[in-house]
Each structure stands twice: as C-alpha cells, then as structure tokens.
Amino acid sequence: MIAGLAEVDALLGPSALGGLTNDEIAALSVEALDDLLYPRQPFNEQAKQLLGELQQDEVELALTVFDCGGWESAKEELYNELVAEYEKLFLERNAGLLDEFNEGG
Numbered sequence: 001m002i003a004g005l006a007e008v009d010a011l012l013g014p015s016a017l018g019g020l021t022n023d024e025i026a027a028l029s030v031e032a033l034d035d036l037l038y039p040r041q042p043f044n045e046q047a048k049q050l051l052g053e054l055q056q057d058e059v060e061l062a063l064t065v066f067d068c069g070g071w072e073s074a075k076e077e078l079y080n081e082l083v084a085e086y087e088k089l090f091l092e093r094n095a096g097l098l099d100e101f102n103e104g105g
Helices: 005-012 022-027 030-037 045-067 070-093 095-102
Strands: none
Touching (some): 045 070
C-alpha cells in the first residue's frame, strides 16, 4: 500500500515527490518512484577514483580474511545463528502442537 503524501513528506521532506498527488504517486511504476526518491547522479572523476580505491581495499580485505580461514569461521558462525533462529521460529509456530504431543495427545 502506498503511504499518503503527508507520511512520505514527513519521512523524506516536501520536495522528494515534487508535489505529486496520491493518485499520481500510485500510478507510478516502482522504477519511476525509485528514480524520484533516489535520483542517480553520475560520479565525477574524483568520486570514481575514490570508489575504485575503496573497492580495491574491500577486495584485499576479503582475500586476507579468506586466506586466513576467516571465511570458514564466519560461515560457521552464520550457520549457527541461522539454525538457532529457525529452531526458535519452529518452536514458536508449533508450540500448540508440541504441547499436545508432550501431553500424549
């Protein structure tokens, strides 16, 4: 459901949608709405250079973590977190059935 114009203005400021009505907003495609809310601006050369340096640092960090075996421990930690989350969700969703089962029903 599309939020009302007042809610959008409160979150993003009054100029984010250029004074469009709720009907006009509702008629926009997701892509068009995204373009209005998050306009893409081309990077200048300095920004491209900084982005390239940041990306290179990120690649070097990832390779270092991988080479040190950090990926395996991170993967195991994530797996354990997900298992615990899914077990909790299962118990919450099936509490009634589990109670019945435990009571011999």
